Every structure is written in structure tokens, then in C-alpha cells.
Amino acid sequence: MPIDSEIRGGVLLVTNNDPATRNAIGLDAFDGLAAAVAQANDRPDIGAVVITGAGGFFCSGGDINGLRQRVGADDAGRREGIDKLHAMIRILRECPKPVIAAIEGGAAGAGVSLALACDLIIAARDAYFSVAYVKIGLTPDGGATAFLSQSLPRQLVAELCLTGNRVGVDRFHHFGVVNQLTEPGEALPAALQAASGLSHGPARAITRIKELTHLGQTNSLEEQLDCEAGRMSASLADAEAREGTSAFLEKRPPDFTKLRGS
Amino acid sequence: MPIDSEIRGGVLLVTNNDPATRNAIGLDAFDGLAAAVAQANDRPDIGAVVITGAGGFFCSGGDINGLRQRVGADDAGRREGIDKLHAMIRILRECPKPVIAAIEGGAAGAGVSLALACDLIIAARDAYFSVAYVKIGLTPDGGATAFLSQSLPRQLVAELCLTGNRVGVDRFHHFGVVNQLTEPGEALPAALQAASGLSHGPARAITRIKELTHLGQTNSLEEQLDCEAGRMSASLADAEAREGTSAFLEKRPPDFTKLRGS
């Protein structure tokens, strides 16, 4: 099983570890990634998740031999891999902790979907994204066209998906999709540092904020105002707000970690 | 009451005037801002609204002492401030005249929501935005996550809301959220100039355009085509179009101001 996971401080680090295939992902990896990330759901000692790939590459996407077998399969056979991939994407979205992608080398095909499903993306400046499906006669899955369409002009989404060309992550940083560029080899340390920072924040407020960033993709202003109001009221009733406002008024740093799981 | 308002030419200038708190806003300010902006609704002599803050700062957000009191209040007590803030945001949105934020210094917390609710934003280049809620254990309200999500990639929205870090307005200008950067101290004159320009335009067409920019945030193409068609038909039936097309064909500048209230 090529998915490794470990807990470092308050951070769950999930590593796709199959460098021989540049961390291609098939049915087993979809299940493995979903299970690994789901560990964060109920553990108050985990404040954030980092997903990375071993061997200097994030993820080369669907395993081509596996895809080749599904070409010509019946509908159930063709759907199985898609369904497992989409289930994994939902796990990332529904994870109550922020998920950070740490990207070296590149991401292609479903690897782009995996990266874009994350809440934050930190990438080495020489890495690239390639929505490569069209090059082998296929069409994007894993939410790639959802995530791209919610973030970028349709013309740019069309360019990425119709050509499948490699596009440097610096261009995605220019458009705000990649949060931070690092020197090559530094994406994982930077992601762990960002995750550690988040793990010291107010955990329940952070979960609510993650929810709002997802809800805001399709909500109207009125709907989102309602979502914000409900969560703000919950935050104001939470010990985290008592600690946060007290610390502010007392001019001291807040200590939210003592409130985990409370 | 710290909200001042005056009419300069065809422009309603609303000033949040409580420099001792960097123009923090609580229950009274929400009501005051709403009432001040609502003056523009039925007055044909007002063509645009400018909102600014006194003392070189736009708005530091919710009054922390007021928030501290609401921590631990019952649900009705916690909701009161949120509901008043959201009512004020709706007034800005529903105001038939364009609303321009003139920003010096910075905007934090609900001050960011207030700025983003405006139709245009003009800011001094050394100002910053901070979606600061998370720093005191709270979650955004006032539509901040609606406005940010409709304009920026989810990863960037997550960064802004999960860290609460100060981000220079030049970065928001890079992404198109801030329309114009000025030298420090020049944001208000620039906003008044832009507002004056708009106040000489075709008032009813401008109201329809404002509506379209808000409707377009969530409408499908088909829905928005319908909204455009209805408004274009109304515009073609309006004396403003007669004046505009006549002036064009006669190679003279149009005079829309004589048609106000007609």
C-alpha cells in the first residue's frame, strides 16, 4: 500500500509513496488516501493535514495501465475508478481540518484534481500542472473542472483542459490558486510550517471557516450571509472566542490549544 | 453618533468618524451607516455614494468590547449585532446608486466586509485588508466570505480567512478587487472624482448596470441573458437612450443630468 501517514506535532502528514510511477493513483490509492485523510476527522490532536508525494513529484495522475484496462469495460467497470476517486475528493472536502498540498515536480491528470481539492497549495517554483486527460483521449474527473471553473476565467479553464499543456505553478500563483511558491525541495517544509501554524489556531473556528470557503463557491449572498450568521453565533458561544477576545484585551497571545476537544 | 454624511454636488459622502477606535463599528454604527446610505435611495440629485473613514483609517471592524459582551450572551444576544451588520450590507447592495469605498490605512474584520460590499474600491497603496476574525477565535460575517469567494480562488480565500494576516491592497488590486490605487491621502479625492463622474451618467441605466453586476454573481448564463434583455428593453424605452444615441450621432457630449428624476 503506497500511502504513508504519520503525525508530526499537530499535523497529519500523508505521503503518496510510489516514486517508480511518480505516485500514479489507481483504485487502491484512492481508498488509501481517503482512509489516511479521514484519520484527521475525529482526532482533536490533529489540527491540519499535509498531502505530498515521495521522490520529488506530487502525483502523475491515473495509472495508465489501469485506465487502459477500463477502456472497453462495461459501464460499471468504467465507473468504479471514477467513483472511488470522487469519494476521495469528498473526504478531502469534508475533512474538518484544513488540508494543504505540498507540491514538488508536478501534478498531472487526477493529480491536479487532488491538488486543487486541497484548501491551500504550496509548490516548488519549478513545478507544473497538466490537465493531461485530452492527450490520451479522455476528459477530466476528480473535480478538476469544478475547481478550475470556480477560480479562473472560462477561457483559461478551456485552454488548460483542451490542450493538456504543462503550465508552471508560478502562473497559478499569479492567479491566486497556488498560495506560496518555494525553492525546489522546500515545498514540504513550508507546508508543514503553515500546517503547524494552523494547528495552534482555534480549531472549531477554523473548521467553520473551511466550511464557509466551500459554501461560498455556489451560495448567493443571502445564503452565505445566513451561513456566516449561524457560524458567527456558534463562534461567539465558544470558549475559543472567550480566549481570543480576552487575550486581545489583555494584550497577550491567545492559547487555543488548551481548548482542543473541549 | 459617529456617522457623518453630506452631499457634495451629486455625491453622498458618508464618513465613519470615530478615529479614537480607528472607526470600529458596533450596533449604532451599523444602523447609522445603513440610514446614511439609504438617503441616496429616493433622491434623484444623488448619483453616487462614497464611504470613507476619518483619521486616515477605513474601519477596524467590530468593536472588541462589544464583541466581548456578546461572547456568552444567549443566541438572541449574539445574533443582534450580526443581524444589524447584515441589514447594513443589504442596504449597500440594494442602494440604486453605485457605492464607492475610499480606503486609507486599512480595513479589518467587518471593515473588510464593508469595503467588499461596495461596488468600487479605491485605496491608498499603503493600506491593507485583514480578515482578522480567526485571530480572536471568531469567524467572518458581513458577507466577507461571500464577496471573497465570488471574486477569488478558494485557496486564496482560505489563506485570507484562516490566517487573518494583513495583506496589502496592492495584492487585491492585482486580482481586480481594488479598482484603483492612489498615493497615501489621495483615496478620498480620487473616490469623489470617480463618484462625480458617475453622477453625470445616465442614472437609470447605471442602476440597471449595478443590478446586473450583482445578479451576475450567481445567475446562470440563461438567467443573466433574461435579466440583461429585460433591462436593455427598459433602457431602450428610456429618455436616457434617446439622449445618448442622439448625442452620439450628433457628435456632441450627452447631457444625462437633465433627465434625472424624469
Next chain:
Amino acid sequence: MPIDSEIRGGVLLVTNNDPATRNAIGLDAFDGLAAAVAQANDRPDIGAVVITGAGGFFCSGGDINGLRQRVGADDAGRREGIDKLHAMIRILRECPKPVIAAIEGGAAGAGVSLALACDLIIAARDAYFSVAYVKIGLTPDGGATAFLSQSLPRQLVAELCLTGNRVGVDRFHHFGVVNQLTEPGEALPAALQAASGLSHGPARAITRIKELTHLGQTNSLEEQLDCEAGRMSASLADAEAREGTSAFLEKRPPDFTKLRGS
């Protein structure tokens, strides 16, 4: 009839050819453009469409004399032109082949809508866009506010539509709405080259990708995952995927053109 069309290789080239009016478009042009583009629908030998304007200008928008006649017409008279324009925009959207705008000089009014309705935009770097309606007392139609709102922050959309000012295409390229800038005079050759490249791709996968880029404008993540899954399953069942994955595994370039119409 000022709309010319011809087929070059696998590309349908549609030219708005009325340089005396800088290719203004009225009722006849709406019908002519719709009919010209619709040629691509059922012809497997056409893989992509390019729309351009003759005489070094893309399209100056609605014919002002025609608009002037509709000012003061009854509602049916005012609606006729809007309805024809919107029908033409739908034809572009529903065309199963990618449509590329090749822009020299500029686009104004409905010319901006025409450009933004396309899947890709290639423009000479000295060209401009002007959402000019407000200058003559009108409001945008043709989907301009839909396309702009789906791609750009509301503040920027408001600026473009409330002022009608000319904005260089380099700014739209900065925001990702324009895909490629060329030297003046080179937009059409570049668009034909891009279209030729697309016409050698997997035609049915490309149609599905175009659909996904449009569906993604308003779908939720769940809805778009469903749309992706259905299309991915169809792609995996298609001879295009057999050719694409075989070529990849055999380390040869794929030949999708032999599969056209199969």
C-alpha cells in the same frame, strides 16, 4: 450579407466583413453569424471555429442607427434585436466545437459579448475592449455581464460596465480572460494555428470538455462531479481513449483524426 465563412483544413473561419462600420452587428449579422457558426455542428471534418473581423477591427458592437430606430419602438420592436443577439450567443455556446475569437483593433458593446462568448480569445496586444453601452444610455446585453461576472471580481465588472472605458486586452490577459497576446496583425494566424491544433485532437472528448467548462460556471462541486463522471465514462468507452492510451503506451503520437465521425 457581411458574414463570410470558409473551411481551411479542419477549421471553420467566420469573418464579420463590414469594415466601413468596423463590423458593427445588427439583426442580419446576428442571424448570419449564428448560421455560419452552426455549420460546424454536424460536420465531422470541422474540428474548431475561428471568428474574426475584417479590416483590422473585431466588432464595434450594435449598429447605432439600428439601435436609434429601436429607441422608442414598442416592446416587441425593442426585444427583436436582443432576442436575435441572444440566440446567436447560444449558438456559440452550444456549438460542439471550440470557438476561438481572433481580435485585432478592438471590440465594443455587443462585440465584447461576442468575444467573451467564445471558448478561447487570441488578441493583438494593442487591441482594447469597451463595454460601451453606458456611454449612450444603454445597458449591456449579449451575456457581457454574465461572462464578465463569471470570470472577474464584481468591482472590476462594475468598473468596466459603469464607465464603458476602453481597457487594453493586456489587462484581460493579466486576468486570464484573453488566452494569448500577439503582435498586431498576428491574431488571426495565431488563432488558426491554435484551431488547427485542436482539430487534430480527440473530437468527442473535446466536445465533452467544452461542455464541462460551461457547466462548471454554475454547477456545485457535487453536480460537476456527476457531469465529469458521466463524460469520463463515455470517454473511456470511446475509440478515442483506446487510441490515446495505446499511443501513450506504445510511445507514439496518437492519431485521433482517423476516428472523426466514427
